[in-house]
Amino acid sequence: MAQQPTEDVKQSDPVLLKMIDSxxxxxENSVLDFEKEKVFAFGALAQNNLLLQYAVKNPTSxxxxxxxVASIGLSLNPVTKLAYLVPRRVSKVSKVVLDISYQGLIEIATQAGAIKACSVTLVREKDLETFEWRDNFTPPRNPPNPFVKDKGNIVGGYCQALLPDGRFILHAMTIDEIEKRRDASEMVKxxxxxxxxxxxxxEMIxxxxxxxxxxWWPSNGSQVLAEAQRLLNEENGEGLPPEERIINGNVVTPTASAELPPPPSRDxxxxxxxxxxxxAVDRAEQLEAWQTCEDHLIEKFxxxxxxxxxxxxxxxxxxxxxxxxxDSQVA
Known part of the structure; x- marks a missing residue:
């Protein structure tokens, strides 16, 4: 049975009820049912004192x-583990934000038809004894065995997505690359x-x-996936400022055309x-991954x-x- 709003939440600040109801x-145009999400929101406030404090301090958030929640279309139902209301300090402001799990991001991409399925695997020190990475389109040989304990520290991980045309596309990251992105985020800074x-x-890895x-996934015109990424990076402070990007684990500023010499001819x-x-450009067009290709070319040349x-x-x-x-959505 869904948890009903508690008296503690109701009495803490009537403004909270007004904010949620507003x-x-x-x-109205969401796939979610407001009354159900309202109950989930009350449940989150009742179970997390810091979340309640931030909501009282900043009810607009x-x-x-x-x-x-309505625009992204992921339920706050804690059973699904797709999205949560969490307390967060961003730019020295305490507020309530919608956090989206990695399962939530996969769900959005699956609903949009960008991918058919996806899995994320963490690789640990002892896994490297047999693990063999092949390429970005072929599953690795001897993937990590999830039932073996005491495999040491995490050395990285990879995401394996099944595309609608039956191909696989994989993406691997080392723990150094992951932690450099972590340390460059506003939240950690x-x-x-x-x-x-x-x-x-x-979970954050x-x-x-x-x-x-x-x-690198085909966008299929999904505004929701792009908005979810923007929300996590900008509103939740998990990403870099808009003027910064990470290329090969290093924070860099983009290369504007004005900063470069005139392009030479092909011959x-x-x-x-x-x-x-x-x-590279053909692949960027095929996957609508323009920004990712630009990052790669800046690093390459x-x-x-x-x-x-x-x-x-x-x-x-x-x-x-x-x-x-x-009508395309630029990646």
Missing amino acids: SISKF LKMAMYN SRGVSGPWLDWRE MKTIVKSAAK ELPEKLVKYVDR SDLHQRSFALDQLRNRQAAFEESNP
């Missing part, structure tokens, strides 16, 4: 979190390794892997380089003339694609 209009990174480390892997460059860029050519090819292809597909 979000009902946002559920509770309302905005409920707006996000402001408070250190605390909160979910301290209490639910494995898996979420980091899924968030990074999702850049001025080695044929092997041109073919490499063409393959330290020579600014070569980088200018590569980014010019990518941006021209992206512009042509967006003109031909005005």
Whole structure:
């Protein structure tokens, strides 16, 4: 039976009831039932004193979190483990936010038809004795055995997604890459390794892997997946500021066209380089992974003339694609 609103929550601040009830209009076009989500929200407030304190201090954030529940379409039902109301300090502001688990991100992508199924596997020290990574489109040989205990520290992990056309696409990250992303987030910069990174480390590692892997999944026009990523990165403080990105584990600023020399023509460059860029751009268009491809090309080409050519090819292809597909969602 669903948990009913408690008297403690009702009496703590009547504004909280008003804030939650005021979000009902946002559920009119949502796949979720407002009355059920209202009960789940009350249950979360009743069971988490810090969440209740933040809601009382910043009731508007509770309302905005409920707006996000409606727009993302993931239930607060604790049994499903897809999304939660949690207390979070972002930019020195205490507030209630909607947190989305890695299972929630996978659910959104599955509902959108971007993927058919997905799994996340953590790799530990002793797993490396037999584990053999092959490539980003072939499952590894001798994957970790989940029933073996005492396998040592986590050394990384990978996400394996089944695409609608039957292909697999895999994405691996080392623990160093994961922790560099963690340490560059506003949440950790402001408070250190605390909160979910301290209490639910494995879950956050898996979420980091899924968030990074999702850049390579076909978007299928899913506004919801893009919005979920934005919410986690910006509103919840889990990502980098918009002007920063991570390439190969390092925080960098993007390369603007104005900072580069004019791009050389194709016949001025080695044929092997041109073919490499063409393959990368073709893959970016196939998966609508423009930003991920740009990051890769910036990392690949330290020579600014070569980088200018590569980014010019990518941006021209992206512009042509967006003109031909005005309803596409850019990854």
